[in-house]
Amino acid sequence: MNILAQQESLIFKMLSEEIRLRIAVLLTEGELCVCDIMEVLSLPQSSVSRPMAKLKSSQLVIDRRDGRWVHYRLNESINDIIPSLSEILVQFRTRQPYQADNKRLTEYLLTKNCQ
């Protein structure tokens, strides 16, 4: 990742990778931690943690540590770089594979709350 890249290109690059895009769409539902995403997308830990580090470095997401957990959320001010980006991501929720992802997220959050 070229540090000198235009901010616009860099955000587009983040969204050009399938897993990162699916994670970004999941985050339109709210804050999630790495283990939530691992579970919902059935991915090994480093395949979630690494993308999150990239998303964070591009400023597309913001992290917040809470004890052992690190919660990630979309950085709403990304809309200053790509106008209405967060609305675009919300629209993707009605398409595959994002729709199925978000459905699994909803189910997962239910069982998680019951514990």
Place this chain on the structure above:
Amino acid sequence: MNILAQQESLIFKMLSEEIRLRIAVLLTEGELCVCDIMEVLSLPQSSVSRPMAKLKSSQLVIDRRDGRWVHYRLNESINDIIPSLSEILVQFRTRQPYQADNKRLTEYLLTKNCQ
């Protein structure tokens, strides 16, 4: 470029490369041929022709042959894939480096018309 990629990811990938993004923003002004873009961006022929082939294969642009020239334009129906993408590209025209590119384009088109 993975042919199986989601269409959304593929479009974002197209825009994640600086030259392709600058070309896409130029095309918000209207149809351009390869030699116009070469001139305006001061790039060698294959550094314009190759990106155009990729932009075309992703359906972000449409080409039209007119004799020896091939004219490219933005595919407006791309907004079905990425909502309001063409408006986003238009907004980039007020930022650098796109603003300077579009200024050079305007100047270039003036001299071209005078010939």
Place this chain on the structure above:
DNA sequence: TTCATATATCCGAATATATGAATATAACTA
């Protein structure tokens, strides 16, 4: 402390991408 858990980072291999130079193709012109 020591252990367990959540996350981050590193490593090496595989794959993808971008680039300039050279060559090919397509369409017009003399």
Place this chain on the structure above:
DNA sequence: TAGTTATATTCATATATTCGGATATATGAA
């Protein structure tokens, strides 16, 4: 036809990216 111009494609190479597994770090609990 031969030559010219505009564009496309190929080739070799340099660079970037991704991925799973291994290891490191950070935090809280016993």
